Amino acid sequence: MAAVPRSRLILHSHTGSHHDDVRRFFARSGISGDRFLNSLASYRHPKYLGQHQRVDIALDPFPYAGGTTTCDALWMGVPVVTLAGQTAVGRAGVSLLTNIGLPELIAQFS
Numbered sequence: 001m002a003a004v005p006r007s008r009l010i011l012h013s014h015t016g017s018h019h020d021d022v023r024r025f026f027a028r029s030g031i032s033g034d035r036f037l038n039s040l041a042s043y044r045h046p047k048y049l050g051q052h053q054r055v056d057i058a059l060d061p062f063p064y065a066g067g068t069t070t071c072d073a074l075w076m077g078v079p080v081v082t083l084a085g086q087t088a089v090g091r092a093g094v095s096l097l098t099n100i101g102l103p104e105l106i107a108q109f110s
Contacts, residue, residue: 001033010055012039012069052076065092074100083107 001007011019015038023033039051049072052058058073060066060082066073070093073080081103082093084106097105 001026002034004028008035008037010037010039010051012051048072049076052078057081060093062090063087064089065094067092070096079105081105081107084109 001009003072007097009022011022013019019036019038023036026036027033039048052073052074055073055078058070058078058080060070060080062083063085065082065085068091070080070082074096079102080097082097083090084094085091086109094106097103
């Protein structure tokens with residue numbers, strides 16, 4: 001986000017202290033909290049799929065990879081970057097991206 005000053009992060013999750021944690025994490029790098037948006041649309045609501053039109057890149061959740069949300073993003077044409085986890089539930093994104101021929105979107109722990 002520091003390299004792309006007008007970029008924003010949309011958090012698709014219920015509200016909670018984790019939103020504050022994300023803002024504090026980025027604030028330490030000088031990234032303003034107004035660059036974070038909350039998305040509360042239900043997975044079953046048409047607005048949820050429509051929000052993918054606002055997204056350039058989706059980040060697979062960590063440490064538990066997405067399933068439905070990752071498939072939804074890919075189906076809507078949004079590339080998904082995943083971090084290969086150490087457990088089966090942390091590797092769902094790896095499986096999806098490998099099987100659709102996009103292994104270059106899989107990040108590894110270093």
